Amino acid sequence: MWALSAASLLRALDAKRTVKELRCHLAQASSQPLPQTVAALLDDTERRLGKVRDTGPVHLIECADEALATLLAGDRRLRALCARLGERQLAVPAEKLPAFRKALLAQGYALA
Incomplete structure (x- = not known):
């Protein structure tokens, strides 16, 4: 016996099942x-699906201090390539890392 709940639906979706597949399974079982x-x-769960998504790997860049993180995150060449995560951290999507490195060099810094 199993129970249908928002939590069980979300676990199934997290395991790569689809709402359509679950809807068909339930219809066939009854x-x-x-x-x-x-x-x-099912409709509510389907609406919420995709509101949070994995956009892929990122590089966590740690700056020596908050002032440097603020400077880099605000630089016109770098701000489109990274996102500020914390006081000293920047997140750089993996596909933007080469451009980030190049812009970082132009700013007078290099990744260690």
């Missing part, structure tokens, strides 16, 4: 149409 509460739960 001789009755899906209850409105189940359809509403």
Whole structure:
């Protein structure tokens, strides 16, 4: 026996199942149409799916101090290549790292 809940649906989706696949499985497992509460739960879960997504690997760049992180994050060449994460940290998407390194050199710094 299993229980259908928002948490169990989210676990299934996190395991790479799709809402469509789950909806079909539930429909096939029952001789009755899906209850409105189940359809509403599936619809709500489908709406929330994709609101948070993995955009891929990033490089965490740690600056010596907050002032340097502020300077680099605000530089016109670097600001489109990184995001400020904390007082001294910048996040650089893996595909932007070469351009970040080049712009960093132009600013007078290099990654250690």
